[in-house]
Amino acid sequence: MTGDPAAPPLPPATFFGQPRGLAYLAFTEAWERFSYYGMTALxxxxxxxQLLLPGHVEHIAGFAAFRGAVERLTGPLSNQALASQVFGLYSGFVYFTPVLGGWLADRFIGRRAAIVSGALLMSGGHVAMAFDRSFLLALLLLxxxxxxxxxxxxxxxxELYRRDDEAGRTRGFAIxxxxxxxxxxxGPVACGFLADRYGWHVGFGAAAVLMLCGLLTYLAGIRHLPGDRQPSRAAAPAAPLTRAEWRRVAALTAVMGITIFQSIAYxxxxxVGLVWIEGNVDLALAGFRVPVPxxxxxDPFFSIVGVPALFALWRRQAAHRGEPGDLAKIGIGAAIAAASNLVLxxxxxxxxxxxxxxPLAYCAGLGIAFLYYWPTLLALVAGAAPKRLVSTLMGCAFLSxxxxxxxxxxxxxxxxxxxHAAFWAMHAAIAATGAVLILLFGRRLGHVLSSR
Structure with a gap:
C-alpha cells in the first residue's frame, strides 16, 4: 500500500472492490464533510x-476592523454583499491552506499527524461557531x-494504489x-433541520460533534492506512526533479487552472444559490416548508447515486474503446456545470x-458535473505527480x-x-470556458501527463 510500482501486491480488496483502508479514509472524510457542509449551508x-443585524454584529470580536479592511478594497457593502464576501474568503482559504498542510506533512510532521491535528482544530472551530463573539476565531480554526x-x-x-494503476485509482477516488x-x-439536512427548529447555534454545535466522529474513525482504521515516509528535510535534500517531472508538474498546474472555471460555477x-432559492422558489411541499439549507x-446526493450509473457507462464505453480519458471527463464536467447554471x-x-x-434540476446537474471533474482531477494528480510531491500537489489541487x-x-x-437571469447566465459562460479550454489544450496536456 505504498503506491510504489515495485511494491508487493495489495491485500485482498474488501470495500467495493478496493483496499480496506479506503473505507476508513472515505468515512473519515464523510464525517468531516458532514460538519463542513452542514456549517456552510447555514x-x-x-x-x-441574524449575525450582521444590530444586536449581534457589534458583539463579534474584531469584526469592525475586519469589515473596514474588506470595504477598503471593495467599497461600502450591503449585508448580502458582505455576507457573500465573508463566505468567499472563508471557503476560499479553506482550500488555500491544504497546500501548506501538504508541505508540512511532506517535509516535517507526516500525514497522520497532520490529519489528526487538523481534525482537532476543526472540532474547536465548530464549537467556537456557536457563539457570536468568537465568529472570526471559529473561521480561522476551521x-x-x-x-x-x-x-x-x-x-x-x-497511496493505496500502485502508481501504474490509473483505472483503479480513478475508481477509488470516485468511490x-x-x-x-x-x-x-x-450535513445540510441535519444541521439545517436543527437550525430551523432550535436555532442557528444548535446547528453549528452538531457539526462539532460530528467532526470528532471523523477523528475517531480515522484513529480506528489507522493500521490499514499507508505509513508515513520519512519526511525529507533540508539537511538531506532529494535529487532534483527531472525535466520530464517538471513538465508533468507544469501540466498538472495547467489542468488545475482550467478547473477553476467549473469550480466557480459549482x-x-x-x-448566492441559497439566497436566490430563498427569495424566488415556492418552498411549500404538501403543507411542509422545505428548509433552504x-x-x-x-448535489452531493446526485454525486452518490450517479456513481454506479457512471461506472456502468464508463465500463460500456471502455468495452468499445470509447471511455473518455481523465481530461475529457473534466471537460464534460465543465459542460454539465454550464448547462446546470442555464437552468437558473x-x-x-x-x-x-x-x-x-x-432548483432541484440545477443542484442535480451540478452533482453530476462534480462527479465528472473533481475526483478525476484528484486521481490525475495522485497518478502523475512526482512521488515526493504528491501531498504538495494535492494541496495545490485544493488551491484551485x-x-x-x-x-x-x-x-x-x-x-x-x-x-438574476444575467447573473446565472454569466456563471454558465464561466463553466463553458473550462470546457472550451479542455477542447483546445486537452490532447497536448494528456500527452505530457502520460509520459514517464
Missing amino acids: LTLYMIG IVGCGLLKGNISAQVG FSMAVNFGAVA YQISN WFSAV AVAALVGGRVGLIW LFVGNTVIGWIGGYYERMG
Whole structure:
C-alpha cells in the first residue's frame, strides 16, 4: 500500500472492490464533510438573517476592523454583499491552506499527524461557531484545520494504489467521493433541520460533534492506512526533479487552472444559490416548508447515486474503446456545470416564485458535473505527480478551489446589481470556458501527463 510500482501486491480488496483502508479514509472524510457542509449551508443565511443585524454584529470580536479592511478594497457593502464576501474568503482559504498542510506533512510532521491535528482544530472551530463573539476565531480554526486534513487524506487515498494503476485509482477516488458525499448530504439536512427548529447555534454545535466522529474513525482504521515516509528535510535534500517531472508538474498546474472555471460555477450553489432559492422558489411541499439549507444536500446526493450509473457507462464505453480519458471527463464536467447554471437563468426569466423542480434540476446537474471533474482531477494528480510531491500537489489541487471560492464571493456582490437571469447566465459562460479550454489544450496536456 505504498503506491510504489515495485511494491508487493495489495491485500485482498474488501470495500467495493478496493483496499480496506479506503473505507476508513472515505468515512473519515464523510464525517468531516458532514460538519463542513452542514456549517456552510447555514453560513450565508445565518449572516444575513441574524449575525450582521444590530444586536449581534457589534458583539463579534474584531469584526469592525475586519469589515473596514474588506470595504477598503471593495467599497461600502450591503449585508448580502458582505455576507457573500465573508463566505468567499472563508471557503476560499479553506482550500488555500491544504497546500501548506501538504508541505508540512511532506517535509516535517507526516500525514497522520497532520490529519489528526487538523481534525482537532476543526472540532474547536465548530464549537467556537456557536457563539457570536468568537465568529472570526471559529473561521480561522476551521481554515487551518481543514488545511492540515484535506490534502493529506486525499494523498493517502492515492497511496493505496500502485502508481501504474490509473483505472483503479480513478475508481477509488470516485468511490471516495461517493462516500464523502454521504456526509455532504446528511450535513445540510441535519444541521439545517436543527437550525430551523432550535436555532442557528444548535446547528453549528452538531457539526462539532460530528467532526470528532471523523477523528475517531480515522484513529480506528489507522493500521490499514499507508505509513508515513520519512519526511525529507533540508539537511538531506532529494535529487532534483527531472525535466520530464517538471513538465508533468507544469501540466498538472495547467489542468488545475482550467478547473477553476467549473469550480466557480459549482460552488456558487452554497452562497448566492441559497439566497436566490430563498427569495424566488415556492418552498411549500404538501403543507411542509422545505428548509433552504436542504438544497445544499441535493448535489452531493446526485454525486452518490450517479456513481454506479457512471461506472456502468464508463465500463460500456471502455468495452468499445470509447471511455473518455481523465481530461475529457473534466471537460464534460465543465459542460454539465454550464448547462446546470442555464437552468437558473431560464427560471429567473420565468419570473415570480418558481416551483421546486427548477432548483432541484440545477443542484442535480451540478452533482453530476462534480462527479465528472473533481475526483478525476484528484486521481490525475495522485497518478502523475512526482512521488515526493504528491501531498504538495494535492494541496495545490485544493488551491484551485481557493481561487474559485474567492472569486464567487466577489462575484456574489453583484447579485443585487445584475438581473438574476444575467447573473446565472454569466456563471454558465464561466463553466463553458473550462470546457472550451479542455477542447483546445486537452490532447497536448494528456500527452505530457502520460509520459514517464
